[in-house]
Amino acid sequence: MLRRSGLIGTLIALLVCLLWPPASAAAADGSCRVLAPGASAAAERAVGAACAQVAADVWYTWGGGHGPQPGATYGQVDPTDPASEHDPERLGFDCSGLVRHAYAEATGSDILNGVASAQYYTHHAAGRFTAADGLAPLLPGDLLVWGTSQDLHHIAIYLGAGKMAEARQSGTKLMVSDVRLNNGYYGAVRIDPGPVTGHVFRTWGTGVWTKAQPSTAAARVYAFPGPTTIRVECQKHAEKVTSDGYTNDAWSYLPDYKAWVTNIYIQGVAWLENVPTCTF
Template sequence: MAMRRTTLPAAVTALTLLAAWAGAHSATAAPAPHTAKAPNRAKAAGTCAVLAPGASSVAEKAAAAACEQIGVWYTWGGGHGPQPGPTYGQVDPSDPDSAHDPERLGFDCSGLVRYAYARAAGGDPLTGNAHHQFHSPQVKQRFTAAQGTGPLLPGDLLAWGSGGSIHHIAIYLGAGRMVEARESGTRITVSDVRLDGDYAGAVRIAGPAAAPGTFSTWGTEVWTHKEPSTTSPRVHKFPGPTTVRIECQKHAEPVTAEGYTNDAWSYLPEYGAWITNIYIKGAAWLDGVRTCP
């Protein structure tokens, strides 16, 4: 009992001193007008929305469409079905975190970009993987890595890669932020733009009108070549249908594939490569495409 009688007054005294200190501290801190606004700024920093003016209506709609997918699973190969939209993924043999991707409905990075611009512009203007989208005929302006985010507008596509190959792509929101489907085991999220590492630059996408000379490939695992011949070195493989720009066409080595024989080849300037016209949707000799000199 003696312990309780001596402890209680000490506790009361301590509480009284604590209350007095807290009151004095509050009186000093209260006038700072920015204190109440800090939570709002923190909340805004995590918001997925168009965060800067100046973009085209299509670009703003694309950013908004991507933002609607926040929280959806990243899944390797997701979003590359016959039509734009989420699909179940595939196992990436190089990534242990990809083991459950076939059970996850969602997008990979380029699947999300494809979906966003299909929603915004109509049609399916950005097919293919990140590399194909970065070199798409729909690109109307390019920005180097050295330019940073200064000249970028919402809806621009940021890309990462090295050695001429692009492996990741995301959609810029403004204010140094982007929306992305980053890697297996995560969900679509808003992130700070990463300008270090292998950041390769950005591209701005044109409006819904198709660029002159735009066609689509068909088939799977289709290789392009350095020269219009199947015996010349391979340059790039299209895993599935991809929108491409054709600069010109010429008669060269006859090719037999998919039940067709054709000696016409088309030059793809974005890839610096040739592809047999068998794998271009259209006539055997493409209408409206000039003959290469």
Template sequence: MNTTTGTTTRGTPRGGDGGPDMAMRRTAVAAVAVLTLLATWGGARDTTAVAVPKAAGAAGACGVLAPGASPVAERAVGAACEQIGVWYTWGGGHGQQPGPTYGQVDPSDPDSAHDPERLGFDCSGLVRYAYARAAGGDPLPGNAYHQFHSPQVNQRFTAAQGTGPLLPGDLLAWGSGGSVHHIAIYLGAGKMVEARESGTRITVSDVRLGGDYAGAVRIAPAAAPGTFSTWGTDVWTHKEPSTTSPRVHRFPGPTTVRVECQKHAETVTAEGYTNDAWSYLPDYGAWITNIYIKGAAWLDGVRTCP
């Protein structure tokens, strides 16, 4: 979830948003096991020695568990499932770019004391990351409330409808009185993947239809960023928008690439052209000078990177 709080009551999670709805909290769930997996991200290991409750469901069960989902929704499920075992951390995942961040202490939840030491996600941070990976760009920023009411939503389901009409990738929400304090990604077969509360790790759980379950939404994000063709031979991409940053991938010849965004950075002169525009290629996790992308010096229809 996105933030954490309050008293201990069986049935509703205690974590929640690290965004504008910080006051909206969930109640704790009793620990049913100890998860000993140490989460890693980019080679970094969290060594905090804390007993970790394990929610219902096993890491091996995470995936698309029913047919009918869109390719984007299936990719979102896959991206979320890759984070199984990563720490829940209050406010995590709400950095400038989608991805894990260190969390914050929620003054109302003693279990969040170690969150500033843990690299991970809260509930909406995980949803944001999963759909950014699946669709490109950053289609679902904000907290659980913002995601549940996003313009990217194209279909809604009431709590009374249960899981019957849901497809993998749909977002399930909990809250009352117009608030939303928790959000998770449906897998199918009555299962979901969630970042639930401080002191736990991302896991697969049974869908909880009781309590303040508020319903679900289906996401239809805008089309992924356009594709372009590179030109030239032996063209390198870089870790940062600079020729002095480490090289990442070499294009031996013209290659079709997907561009997520572009920005002004280091000025480059090559092949008789001078340009300070660089494009980010999400499929390579790398930058390329716009000199080597066919099109205008500043690519038409491509947004500016944050």
């Protein structure tokens, strides 16, 4: 039998459990913070850095956050969006500028300098999730993206409990939103800020397409807008390609893109040194 003091304590604990809101309810007021357990310390710091900008009532600005160093910058006019006319007067971030700033603050290094697609395909990935995976496997600090493999046009930071911090569009401030799973959601990436593992190289050229198979006729996956740091898993001899004055039959498999690229556009020798031959 419980003593009276023990009974009172049990009743108080039960009352607290009944009245204390779950994470999803606690977030109903739009507060920006980590809303679920399990994230790494760096991911939680990234959430904190993004939420500090939300709390500061910072503007969305098209192109904002992409200066020489991470941080808010004045934006540009987006020719496709009349609402952006005041962006050059506003200090703020676009979607990828906010993500860049958040992880730079969290890690002390500018590891996500680029647009949404470059951030999703980063070689600092610890894991990736598809739209079919839903939100169940996600943790605070994961990066959510929208679009297609060829055109990832929006990115946001997951908070947990179905919420995200984002720089959404011109004419609005940075905000906390419900995750939009039915509006072109593509998937998510978890960031590993530690040393990059594997064989890291740099591409050259612009508009270089990765392919679903080591063939020029294969489906396009993603085009590098310019020189890009990539991680190569393996390479193999396949279709011979001639381009930009070079001929080579070597192709490299890029695990972050789940795609292939001809070695012509990878800086280095024709057959990459210390990279194994693919067995698939």
